[in-house]
Amino acid sequence: MKIALIGLGTTGKIVAEYLLKEQALAMVLCRQDSPKEGKDLGEILHRPTTGIAIESTADLEEKLLRYQPDVLIDFSRPGFLSQNLAVLAKCKVNVVTAVTGYSEMETKRIKVVARNGKIGIVMAPNITYGVNVLLMMARIAAHLQMECDFEIIEENHRDKTDSPSGTAKKIATAISSTIGENGGENNPIPIHSIRSGDIIGRHKILVTGKYDQIEIAHTAFSREAYAEGAFKAAQFIHGRTGFFEMKDVYRLEKNYFKVNRSVLHYNDESFDSRSCIL
Ligand SMILES: NC(=O)c1ccc[n+]([C@@H]2O[C@H](COP(=O)([O-])OP(=O)(O)OC[C@H]3O[C@@H](n4cnc5c(N)ncnc54)[C@H](OP(=O)(O)O)[C@@H]3O)[C@@H](O)[C@H]2O)c1
The missing domain is CATH 3.30.360.10 (Dihydrodipicolinate Reductase; domain 2)
Structure with a gap:
């Protein structure tokens, strides 16, 4: 799986380190006119050269066709996805967006594109x-x-x-x-x-x-928890279409029913677990 990353701020840098370790990082993007454009990722992370040059979001379609990432992980700001959702859908690049602060309108549009645009999107304001x-x-x-x-x-x-x-x-x-x-x-x-x-x-x-x-x-003790969650979400959405949340990635409902079954067998008759339905 080839992953693209946008957002090299406080959290995005930790995510970049994690993806390098997993050898999954194929492309790194920054906003237009950013001083990071053209630099090697290693320079931004204060580590040796990585061979990954940071590209700006200008001419995004051409760049996505060139690098062909399977999934884009977004740790930038709401403006990025709002402006570039159509291009990502056109290039069939699935998205994991950890970004918070989307307006209701923006959230609705993301859901519509995921459901109609034949790409997969995980919306993860809560990624761990x-x-x-x-x-x-x-x-x-x-x-x-x-x-x-x-x-x-x-x-x-x-x-x-x-x-x-x-x-x-x-x-x-x-x-x-x-x-x-x-x-x-x-x-x-x-x-x-x-x-x-x-x-x-x-x-x-x-x-x-x-x-x-x-x-x-x-x-949360460490921002690596965000990186691990984003990588799990990327593995989940690779090859899928539709709109998903982290509860789908972690299969929480399925796991809950397992827990609930064991609660039902718990030998304390004063606790009626049947009232505890999610
Ligand atoms: N879901 C979760 O559990 C979780 C966890 C942590 C963070 N987050 C979210 O992730 C986002 C980033 O957090 P952060 O703390 O890393 O913020 P940050 O340090 O401010 O970093 C934001 C990054 O996004 C870039 N950026 C800003 N506007 C952009 C645009 N329009 N297009 C492309 N790139 C743009 C910035 O570039 P410049 O530096 O060049 O301006 C910067 O690299 C926030 O929305 C935050 O709430 C979510």
Whole structure:
């Protein structure tokens, strides 16, 4: 599988290192007029020459036809995919976009192109396995603790531009829609955002009742977690068409049913796992 990467910022550089190790990186792109254009990737990563010259997004169609990547991993900004989605679809390059901060309109368009354009897109505002397990736990908590107050606290590094984070918004939607589906009030879930220092990413769900509180939290220790998730998503989308999310990549629903079966056999009759349906 040949992978192209766009975005050589804080996260993209770590992803580039990871893809070099996997010997999967065939093409690296930067925005037009970037000082990175034409440089060897090694120079940007402060390592020996890699032989991969950074190309700008100018004349993208011609470059995609020349390099023929199977999948493009995007760690840039929403503007890139919005402007270049049609070209990627035309050249049949599948996409993993980890970018957050897309507008509702942009998200809708990405879904339409994936479903009609005969390419595969993984939209992954939450790319790590841990965050996806957290999302599943949020739904379980919303099922079991419907009467409680739910709040989310998210912490990220000081340079993160979108606030609240895409992950926090996704957790909030998962909780409110689960409560709504079960006849509760589908109110928006409050999100508190902290932008500070070099915090890589922390999301905490508070489930507060009259007499007690549950905390469910995920903390990322290393940006390599993002690189690993992006590579898994690229392997998944290679050769597929349609619109997917990370829960599809990690086969979370299938794995959940395995867990649920073992919970059913758990020898504690006071726990009725049948009420715990995702
Ligand atoms: N899904 C997840 O779990 C996850 C995890 C981490 C990050 N992210 C997301 O990934 C994105 C990048 O994060 P980051 O922290 O690495 O940001 P960053 O350090 O600001 O890097 C952004 C990169 O994108 C490039 N860029 C900006 N606009 C562009 C455009 N229109 N076309 C092409 N390239 C463009 C920038 O190029 P210049 O430097 O040349 O301006 C820079 O290399 C953000 O949306 C972030 O939220 C998602």
